[in-house]
Amino acid sequence: MKILKYIALVLAAFLWLEGCSSGLSTWLFEHGLVKDDYRYGDLYRLSNLAKFRELKETCATPNLEKEQGVHLVLAGDSFTEFGRMDSSNFIASKYNYIRVDGNTDISLDTAEFNVLVIETVERHFRERFTSVWNGVNVVDGNGSSPVDVVKESFFKRAVDFELPYSTELHEGVLFGYDFMMTIKDWKAALNYKLFDRVDDNVRLNKTGEHLLYYLPSEPGISSAFDKIGDEEIETLVTYVNETSQKYKARGFDKVILSIIPNKTSILGRDLGNYNQLITRVHNHPNLSVEIIDAFGALNKLGDSGFAKGDTHWNCRGKLAWENLLNDALRAKVSQEVF
């Protein structure tokens, strides 16, 4: 009995510690003892609807011929982050990825052809361009480095001190196993069948074929169904143009905008009146910035461009966008040559 008691104690303490230590959970993950709970996609992770449980694909690494003297700075979000994309996906000889929602120093070599691509998902486009976008600081020197974080006062740090525990980390570690996910699937199926209820953060389209991300705060500026007046489109275009002018003045040879459509805008248009944000920006007569038409490409692909249980594109959707960007880079280089 005593042995059982101490086994239970050690086990419970260990399981508790997993939620308190990101180091321990990383170690467990690296040694294959726990599994990545995002492996079936972020939307599946939220909804646990078994129909959308599909392992994320591993995309083949393309064998691209590099264009020397092309420097690509990609300011992007989760669609283009490391893990999904890296320098091997582009023809540029030099590549920097920075967060579109951050603020990063970049140094440019004026002898190179410098291209800035601002990639943002549609649901954040309006908030990113409420003013001129300011995510890059062009500086002298080598490489890119994050801007110094402002040091907080001792008092503030003391007040904000947190005990090392993360619910998300803990849930990820404990419930990442297939067995646990199956139990979660049963619960999700029960609630969906009985109450037509899925997780607050997801929605199914009318036919129930597609799993979509849904912010509880919708309708709001992140929603594909939020009405947008022509004046706001005009303002957004103005800020996009001014952003382009600003970064061209600071040494970029080209600035390209790419708005990645929400999955809802492609596969869930039956849920409401789509506001056509992307096409209205793309077709605006005053828009003077080159665009990569991700909407067109993904719309053409339809559901074959998106992962089943994820908000993001799958390998086909990703490749379509990379091809468009590489084509744009090649076109730039050709223009320069002539």
Next chain:
Amino acid sequence: MLFNSIQFIFFFIVVSILYYSLRHRGRVWLLLLASCYFYMAFKPVYILILGVTVLVDYYAAFLIDRAEGKRRKWWLGLSLVANIGFLAIFKYFNFINANISFALNLIGIENPIPNYGLELPIGLSFHTFQAMSYTIEVYRKNQKPEKDFIIYSLYVMFYPQLVAGPIERPQNLLGQFHTYFKYNFENIKQGLIRIAWGLFKKVVVADRLAIMVDYCYNSPSEHSGSTLLLATIFYSFQIYCDFSGYSDMAIGCARLMGFNLMENFNVPYISKSISEFWSRWHISLSTWFKDYLYIPLGGNRVGEYRLYLNYFIVFTISGLWHGPSWNFIIWGAMHGIFLVMAMYWKKHIGFKLPKTSLSTIVQVVFTFTLVTLSWVFFRAQGLTNALTILGKIINFDTYTALSSPFSVSELWFCAFVILVLMLKEIYVPIIDTSKTPAFYVKFIGIMVVCYFFGVFTSNQFIYFQF
């Protein structure tokens, strides 16, 4: 750390196993450290406030005990000022200051004192009241000062009831910390089944009803009177299950370690009058106000109209205890007025309903209606919203189609679980755990229902904000 969180499950298992592995002194230290961790999991820095409260009252008790005559009152006064001072600074300063600003603005003067943005330490009103009951009982010579600082600290900080009660009295709880409870499987069973039932109330009933309540109360002007009425009825059960669910879990956690905490609820929605409601709802707070405010004001040994005034004062302050807003004050005052009206009716009009089942039902429904309507002020965000909701509920012309975030089946499910809840609370107040196999079936059954039908959206307990 929430009782309905994963973190708590492991915290609780570890603490409970260690508890039964230690001798008495080790247990006391373990519980104190665990309580500190439990509290610090919310916002670590506020442990300092708790620490100061503990220190002040620990020494104040000795000073009160040793002093004679008026000095006793002075020391008690100082201790109460320190306790109420924390409440005033953290909970009421902004409210009072905003009202002063409003009053000064009316005569064209600008208030030079700005509001500040300090967050309210979780459960401040609960542990402050528990600490105050200690010094008052020492003053009244009902309790000897606790010499053991660690045990006294534990009295204020005992984690099961630290942030949302039951608000204990030293006579009941302090002595238990001096007792060495031997391992007893009956305690484990009773504790676990109580925790499971509390969890059921919280995640299956309260948090599901909260979906409808939040949907309506976040934008009341968009909903019909019938929708708001349904949401308000749901809120009555939500707040009951949320708070009594917490109390059940607190009592269960303590029971598992051998401790007996006082009961906080006794099926309040079967009350036949407002006074009966208050003898069944948040019993630890209503008895606190009775013992430490109502009786010092003169109790029932005063004239008729003074008695009415006393009730009104007690209930209004009880409203203010819940939160620094006019909504809570009005909620408390409404209950005070209901009670005074009932007393006046009884004394001067004296009409009594015949003692039949029908009259009992009428009385229960009438009391439930009054309580439910008063919850509108408790839940609504601001006075304007509360008045909008009440206006729509009272005006039948606004009773258009029902809008709801629930499917029809989910609405029926809510009605079903409310029915199950009430039947259980009335007919099976204590779940029998005497037969071990039956206990396992019940415990696992409740937990399975909690998992499959529970809503786990990290909803805090409503009473944590107080």
